[in-house]
Amino acid sequence: MLRGMNVTKTFGGLTAVDDVSFEIERGEIVGLIGPNGAGKTTLFNAITAVHPPDEGSIVFNGTELTGLKPHEIAQEGIARTFQTARTFNESSVLENVAVGAIFGNGESIETAETRARDCLEFVGLGEYETEAVGSLNLVDRKLLELARALASDPDLILVDEIGSGLSPAELEELTERLKRARKERDVSIIWIEHIMEAIMGSTDRIIVLNQGEKIADGTPEEVQQNKAVAEAYLGGVEV
Ligand SMILES: Nc1ncnc2c1ncn2[C@@H]1O[C@H](COP(=O)(O)OP(=O)(O)O)[C@@H](O)[C@H]1O
Numbered sequence: 001m002l003r004g005m006n007v008t009k010t011f012g013g014l015t016a017v018d019d020v021s022f023e024i025e026r027g028e029i030v031g032l033i034g035p036n037g038a039g040k041t042t043l044f045n046a047i048t049a050v051h052p053p054d055e056g057s058i059v060f061n062g063t064e065l066t067g068l069k070p071h072e073i074a075q076e077g078i079a080r081t082f083q084t085a086r087t088f089n090e091s092s093v094l095e096n097v098a099v100g101a102i103f104g105n106g107e108s109i110e111t112a113e114t115r116a117r118d119c120l121e122f123v124g125l126g127e128y129e130t131e132a133v134g135s136l137n138l139v140d141r142k143l144l145e146l147a148r149a150l151a152s153d154p155d156l157i158l159v160d161e162i163g164s165g166l167s168p169a170e171l172e173e174l175t176e177r178l179k180r181a182r183k184e185r186d187v188s189i190i191w192i193e194h195i196m197e198a199i200m201g202s203t204d205r206i207i208v209l210n211q212g213e214k215i216a217d218g219t220p221e222e223v224q225q226n227k228a229v230a231e232a233y234l235g236g237v238e239v
């Protein structure tokens, strides 16, 4: 479904993503981990053309993404959630999610609202549709981000550190929603988390970045036993 080949992104003298190649199959939930500054978010930014890659190729459902604009990539079927929830605090929960449907799918206001309502129900926020986004707690804001991503009817969702700041029970709830989205909405997911344990039990495969390079790509068990991964985490700022 998604194939990156030799993707490189530099910022000045810093190579944030260094010659990284990867593949995501339809229906997979793939974890993307690595210490702080490993290049995880930069890889998402390269895929979505927020910061297009300097070199390499990214092909999605047979379409070359490099050279496309962010909204064109959204319309190809890639949605994302952000590390810091980028919600519009004054507007209502429903309006926030409807924006996802309009941006990603070019829908009319009415169909966007219908779709937004359906996605809010799906993540369990149906009863909050008229509330201001600013009144939601952290886990509900993350569910809102997920609903907004789903509202664009994507084939692939890029999830950036949706688990940070949550209790184990809240993380479990989010994980269940992501798994249900895969099953019932037919989406594939690439899921960035800084902490490996958070996604060990809920991903089919894990890709590990360190200092911009891909150092491992395998099942959670393989990655957990990988020496280079252990060293990268020990050498990093946080474990
Ligand atoms: N827009 C940018 N301008 C300059 N440097 C950046 C930018 N985005 C990321 N970087 C740098 O690229 C490296 C990788 O960052 P990032 O992809 O955010 O890491 P991660 O998400 O794995 O923590 C870091 O050294 C970071 O400071």
Ligand SMILES: [Mg+2]
Pocket: 040, 041, 042, 083
């Ligand atoms: Mg990041």
